[in-house]
Amino acid sequence: xxxxxxxxxxxxxxxxxxxxxxxxxxxxxxxxxxxxxxxxxxxxxxxxxxxxxxxxxxxxxxxxxxxxxxxxxxxxxxxxxxxxxxxxxxxxxxxxxxxxxxxxxxxxxxxxxxxxxxxxxxxxxxxxxxxxxxxxxxxxxxxxxxxxxxxxxxxxxxxxxxxxxxxxxxxxxxxxxxxxxxxxxxxxxxxxxxxxxxxxxxxxxxxxxxxxxxxxxxxxxxxxxx
Amino acid sequence: xxxxxxxxxxxxxxxxxxxxxxxxxxxxxxxxxxxxxxxxxxxxxxxxxxxxxxxxxxxxxxxxxxxxxxxxxxxxxxxxxxxxxxxxxxxxxxxxxxxxxxxxxxxxxxxxxxxxxxxxxxxxxxxxxxxxxxxxxxxxxxxxxxxxxxxxxxxxxxxxxxxxxxxxxxxxxxxxxxxxxxxxxxxxxxxxxxxxxxxxxxxxxxxxxxxxxxxxxxxxxxxxxxxxxxxxxxxxxxxxxxxx
Numbered sequence: 339x340x341x342x343x344x345x346x347x348x349x350x351x352x353x354x355x356x357x358x359x360x361x362x363x364x365x366x367x368x369x370x371x372x373x374x375x376x377x378x379x380x381x382x383x384x385x386x387x388x389x390x391x392x393x394x395x396x397x398x399x400x401x402x403x404x405x406x407x408x409x410x411x412x413x414x415x416x417x418x419x420x421x422x423x424x425x426x427x428x429x430x431x432x433x434x435x436x437x438x439x440x441x442x443x444x445x446x447x448x449x450x451x452x453x454x455x456x457x458x459x460x461x462x463x464x465x466x467x468x469x470x471x472x473x474x475x476x477x478x479x480x481x482x483x484x485x486x487x488x489x490x491x492x493x494x495x496x497x498x499x500x501x502x503x504x505x506x507x508x509x510x511x512x513x514x515x516x517x518x519x520x521x522x523x524x525x526x527x528x529x530x531x532x533x534x535x536x537x538x539x540x541x542x543x544x545x546x547x548x549x550x551x552x553x554x555x556x557x558x559x560x561x562x563x564x
Numbered sequence: 565x566x567x568x569x570x571x572x573x574x575x576x577x578x579x580x581x582x583x584x585x586x587x588x589x590x591x592x593x594x595x596x597x598x599x600x601x602x603x604x605x606x607x608x609x610x611x612x613x614x615x616x617x618x619x620x621x622x623x624x625x626x627x628x629x630x631x632x633x634x635x636x637x638x639x640x641x642x643x644x645x646x647x648x649x650x651x652x653x654x655x656x657x658x659x660x661x662x663x664x665x666x667x668x669x670x671x672x673x674x675x676x677x678x679x680x681x682x683x684x685x686x687x688x689x690x691x692x693x694x695x696x697x698x699x700x701x702x703x704x705x706x707x708x709x710x711x712x713x714x715x716x717x718x719x720x721x722x723x724x725x726x727x728x729x730x731x732x733x734x735x736x737x738x739x740x741x742x743x744x745x746x747x748x749x750x751x752x753x754x755x756x757x758x759x760x761x762x763x764x765x766x767x768x769x770x771x772x773x774x775x776x777x778x779x780x781x782x783x784x785x786x787x788x789x790x791x792x793x794x795x796x797x798x799x800x801x802x803x804x805x806x807x808x
């Protein structure tokens with residue numbers, strides 16, 4: 339019997355949320371990593387807020403990208419190891435929808451906290467208060483695009499021996515557009531300009547990702563499971 | 565229309581023989597064309613009135629850049645063919661493309677840097693073309709690393725094929741995002757070979773060199789493809805017939 343795809347997606351999302359809240363350390367680790375990376379910059383670059391403000395978009399986005407890479411490790415690996423993904427693939431339901439639900443949940447659990455931490459870190463780097471809304475919006479949208487891209491490479495590395503570094507090597511080049519437009523939006527927010535145009539581009543990447551990334555991820559997971 | 569001739573490309577022994585027969589032709593014509601084009605580019609073509617002799621770097625740089633992108637496309641198409649129609653030879657072809665494409669990308673970056681030193685006064689400039697070429701190199705590296713990290717050859721074929729396709733979709737997006745990013749920071753973008761009204765004496769060596777590089781790629785590709793087929797089909801009986 340075929341359950342409607344949206345129902346399946348909802349069930350998968352609920353399962354992932356429940357599992358995540360039983361093991362909160364996995365959620366907190368990438369966030370801690372992000373905060374620590376951001377703290378290292380004043381120590382290595384300069385403690386002057388005026389100069390840190392110039393570096394803030396780069397610090398925020400490189401930190402966000404690295405911590406989202408760290409979080410990607412948790413996206414499929416455990417479910418692949420205990421056979422859950424195999425059951426998903428064999429269930430006869432749409433694997434694309436299931437992985438889309440997993441990716442969205444992953445973003446809710448890692449991307450959204452990251453975006454919420456963004457303004458705090460930005461404030462520590464001397465970013466003025468009116469810009470913080472823009473920082474939050476850009477990080478929220480950008481991290482969603484990063485999760486979608488990351489789902490493909492996480493699927494591809496399922497069959498590989500050493501996942502970690504390889505996952506970064508595959509994801510980083512594909513993440514360049516998100517980084518460019520995200521950092522640009524942040525830069526504009528800091529300067530007090532309108533952030534609409536880079537946000538449109540980030541939105542376009544996210545829509546493109548929603549359309550194709552789950553399909554590609556499902557194909558990649560099937561290959562990895564063979 | 566008889567399509568049997570096309571199906572032969574799915575058969576490893578036939579492709580092996582085909583590659584063996586055609587390699588000298590590709591290689592031979594490539595060497596001749598390369599020598600003629602070099603003579604035309606380095607001796608016959610006049611020096612550029614702005615860039616002087618430094619523009620001659622273009623005769624290696626521009627064809628390398630074209631090849632680096634063309635080989636990526638070839639690799640992605642071969643990978644897609646292998647993934648969709650499950651043709652072993654197509655996967656072998658995609659695997660054979662990657663290192664050659666990576667080397668052409670390195671050649672593009674290297675000659676671009678050598679050209680940049682006298683022209684821009686620096687080896688490295690965060691020019692959109694150089695930057696997207698560098699990202700292309702990382703895409704090649706990722707492809708080869710993924711292939712190397714998966715033990716099961718069939719799984720490696722399929723996973724790296726997916727990556728090649730995803731990368732091919734992303735190459736234009738990356739390129740335009742980098743162009744757009746650079747437009748924010750840099751006043752004028754310096755372009756190489758953007759003048760449409762180049763003298764014919766400067767143009768023909770470039771076109772001939774492009775042809776030579778294409779043929780050279782063909783020759784190296786066929787050699788690598790044979791090596792790839794030998795490795796993959798090492799337990800097949802046709803190998804013994806071919807090698808004795």
